[in-house]
Amino acid sequence: MANEITVNLISGRTIQQGVAIESGKEKPSYRTACGIIEMDPADLKALGAWRNTNVKVTSAYGSVVVKAVEATQGPHPGVAFIPMGPWANSVVSDNTYSTGMPTFKGTPVKVEVAINEPVLLGVELVQKQCGVKVG
Amino acid sequence: MTKTITDVICPFCGTLCDDVEVVVSDDGKKLLEVANACVIGTEKFLHSQSADRVTKPRLRQEDGSWKTISYDEAADYTAKLLAKAKKPLMYGWSSTNCEAQSVGNEIAEVAKACCDNTAAVCHGTTLIAVQDIGLPTCTLGEVKNRADRVIFWGCNPAHAHPRHMSRYSIFPRGFFTGKGQMSRKLVVVDPRCTDTAKMADIHLQIEQGRDYELLNALRVALKGEWLPDTVAGIPAEKIREAADILKSGRFGIIFFGMGVTQSLSKNHNIDEAIALTKDLNEYTKYSIMPMRGHYNVTGSGEVFAWQFGFPYSVDLTRGFARYNPGDSSSIDLLCRGEVDAVFTIGSDPGAHFPISAVKAIAKVDSVCIDPHITPTSGVSKLHVPVAFNGVETGGNCYRMDNVPIDCRKVVDPPEGMMTDLDFLTMVCNRLKKLKGVA
Numbered sequence: 001m002a003n004e005i006t007v008n009l010i011s012g013r014t015i016q017q018g019v020a021i022e023s024g025k026e027k028p029s030y031r032t033a034c035g036i037i038e039m040d041p042a043d044l045k046a047l048g049a050w051r052n053t054n055v056k057v058t059s060a061y062g063s064v065v066v067k068a069v070e071a072t073q074g075p076h077p078g079v080a081f082i083p084m085g086p087w088a089n090s091v092v093s094d095n096t097y098s099t100g101m102p103t104f105k106g107t108p109v110k111v112e113v114a115i116n117e118p119v120l121l122g123v124e125l126v127q128k129q130c131g132v133k134v135g
Numbered sequence: 136m137t138k139t140i141t142d143v144i145c146p147f148c149g150t151l152c153d154d155v156e157v158v159v160s161d162d163g164k165k166l167l168e169v170a171n172a173c174v175i176g177t178e179k180f181l182h183s184q185s186a187d188r189v190t191k192p193r194l195r196q197e198d199g200s201w202k203t204i205s206y207d208e209a210a211d212y213t214a215k216l217l218a219k220a221k222k223p224l225m226y227g228w229s230s231t232n233c234e235a236q237s238v239g240n241e242i243a244e245v246a247k248a249c250c251d252n253t254a255a256v257c258h259g260t261t262l263i264a265v266q267d268i269g270l271p272t273c274t275l276g277e278v279k280n281r282a283d284r285v286i287f288w289g290c291n292p293a294h295a296h297p298r299h300m301s302r303y304s305i306f307p308r309g310f311f312t313g314k315g316q317m318s319r320k321l322v323v324v325d326p327r328c329t330d331t332a333k334m335a336d337i338h339l340q341i342e343q344g345r346d347y348e349l350l351n352a353l354r355v356a357l358k359g360e361w362l363p364d365t366v367a368g369i370p371a372e373k374i375r376e377a378a379d380i381l382k383s384g385r386f387g388i389i390f391f392g393m394g395v396t397q398s399l400s401k402n403h404n405i406d407e408a409i410a411l412t413k414d415l416n417e418y419t420k421y422s423i424m425p426m427r428g429h430y431n432v433t434g435s436g437e438v439f440a441w442q443f444g445f446p447y448s449v450d451l452t453r454g455f456a457r458y459n460p461g462d463s464s465s466i467d468l469l470c471r472g473e474v475d476a477v478f479t480i481g482s483d484p485g486a487h488f489p490i491s492a493v494k495a496i497a498k499v500d501s502v503c504i505d506p507h508i509t510p511t512s513g514v515s516k517l518h519v520p521v522a523f524n525g526v527e528t529g530g531n532c533y534r535m536d537n538v539p540i541d542c543r544k545v546v547d548p549p550e551g552m553m554t555d556l557d558f559l560t561m562v563c564n565r566l567k568k569l570k571g572v573a
Contacts, residue, residue, distance in 0.1 A: 008343055010326065010327075010343060012291065012294075012295075012393055012394075013291065013294050013295040013393075013428075014294050015174060015175065015293075015294040015295075015297060017294075018147070018174075018175035018178075018294070018295070018297075019174055019175050019178045021483075021486075021507075022147070022175055022178040022179040022182050023178050023182055024182065024185070024187075024507065024508065025483070025486060025507060025508065025509045025510060026508045026509075026513075061489065061490075061491070062490055062491075071327070073291075073327045073328055073329045073330060073332075074327065074328055075328060076326060076327045076328065076340075079326055079327065079343055081327065084486075084487060085486050085487070086485070086486045086490070086493075086510050089486070089487065089488060089489050089490055089493070090490045092489050093489070094466060094470055094489035094490075094491045094492060096460075096461060096464065096466055096467055097399075097401065097461075098460070098461030098462075098467075099259065099260050099263060099401045099402055099460055099461060099464075100251075100255050100259045100260075100447075100448050100460035100461055100464025100465070100466065100467060101255065101256065101259050101260045101396065101397060101401055101460075101464075101466075102256065102397075102466055102488070102489045102492075103397065103398075103399055104256070104393070104397040104489075105343065105344065105393070105394065105397045105398045106343055106344040106398055106399055122486065122510055123508065123509070123510050123513040125510075126485050126486070126490070126493055126510035126513055126514060127510075127513050127514060129490055129493070129494065130490075130493060130494050130496075130497035130514050131494075131497070132199070132497055132513065132514050133198070133199035134199045135196065135198045135199035135200025135201070
């Protein structure tokens with residue numbers, strides 16, 4: 001059991017993400033759909049985390065707190081998946097290598113248990129990171 | 136009495152389903168039920184009816200609160216912002232119709248803006264590859280009627296294009312594919328065992344980011360040349376088996392998605408996928424098609440291409456169109472801090488750009504034109520809600536196979552709400568006045 005593990009992060013669409021963006025990105029359903037990291041059971045075990053535990057995901061580009069859930073489209077040991085959205089984009093590489101396209105897939109990330117830290121709502125997460133004053 | 140409207144176009148994904156049925160109230164003001172659409176499309180139609188929708192433009196105040204303003208004031212603010220900016224970025228366009236995109240281009244020309252669409256974070260690298268070596272493609276109708284070999288490479292239509300497989304690629308019984316799914320072999324390449332991969336005859340569970348190698352190995356296998364024991368985590372025998380299946384069909388189609396466009400090799404992955412398609416045409420008939428995401432991102436590329444000559448990442452700051460992804464592309468412009476105003480429409484860069492680029496949007500003056508509350512509206516100075524395109528207003532859109540389809544209006548927008556096209560036209564006229572253009 002370790003306190004943290006390193007995995008290869010990818011992001012992408014899920015049908016729950018699609019429904020959530022159309023029903024309102026300010027709502028908790030968006031966080032339920034996208035404020036998660038899907039991990040292989042073997043990786044969850046290696047991390048020593050229960051399913052549905054909050055974890056902090058950190059890369060060279062930033063960090064974000066999300067809920068660790070068991071992979072729904074696995075097995076994929078060593079690969080973790082955060083649905084596309086502001087949570088994934090808090091940690092992905094912005095390097096476009098002169099193509100215009102950031103490197104959304106294949107970011108090495110560190111995952112550690114953060115049981116007491118909250119997963120923020122989508123709009124709130126972006127506003128907080130950008131330092132936007134909200135009245 | 137309610138009315139049922141048939142043959143409605145779904146404005147969610149690039150599949151642009153055209154068989155949706157919508158039940159509306161007698162006065163045409165309320166949308167009550169949706170049939171035939173997928174769960175995402177249904178949600179889109181129904182969300183237009185939600186009671187908590189923002190219906191008037193809002194301007195952010197010093198203390199961070201919103202002040203409701205009129206469309207007239209919002210158009211003034213937008214025109215002034217664009218007139219003042221030295222290098223404004225006008226981004227989005229993929230969730231609006233071609234008519235609005237065209238007015239947007241007129242504004243961009245007057246404002247000498249950088250214009251980009253959501254291909255920037257989607258199939259932009261595909262467009263670069265297509266300019267490199269071309270694209271042997273076809274329409275989805277041909278796929279339905281002819282394709283007996285279907286490859287999904289780095290895409291997961293079961294989640295992202297939910298009705299693609301039932302309308303075109305796997306299940307329908309076409310002219311030469313009378314047994315539907317039984318007539319087709321499905322090959323899926325994905326690092327995860329996705330819900331699409333679970334249906335495949337062959338799933339190549341590739342090591343993430345090794346698409347170029349595997350595409351290249353398939354080309355080698357087609358020619359029967361030597362292969363190492365494993366390539367990209369796939370044993371050589373399995374690659375040869377997949378190559379034989381691909382070769383043996385009468386008509387094959389490769390659909391590809393973000394798995395290849397967003398992984399490290401980017402446009403080179405697509406180059407190789409197109410080269411594989413070319414090689415397969417030595418044996419049988421093959422086509423390749425990008426799985427476009429937004430319902431009208433293809434149309435945005437078309438409109439940019441007619442009017443500026445390039446499909447995305449267009450820089451008009453010098454008074455003529457330049458195209459140089461990496462230099463003139465939104466994320467690079469934002470991350471380098473070169474932009475002094477941001478105008479977004481029909482997209483959500485706040486949620487879908489890397490956070491460093493979003494921080495750059497928050498630093499400058501900005502306008503967000505979007506019917507929803509989004510992370511982009513959350514960091515913008517002005518939020519202009521508009522009617523839902525494809526639900527509350529019609530307009531031309533392009534399906535992922537470049538077939539233009541006219542969307543239909545099914546209900547009235549809430550009273551007093553403007554459409555994208557009307558608002559942009561208002562902004563365009565005011566900007567021209569400010570700039571002294573006829």
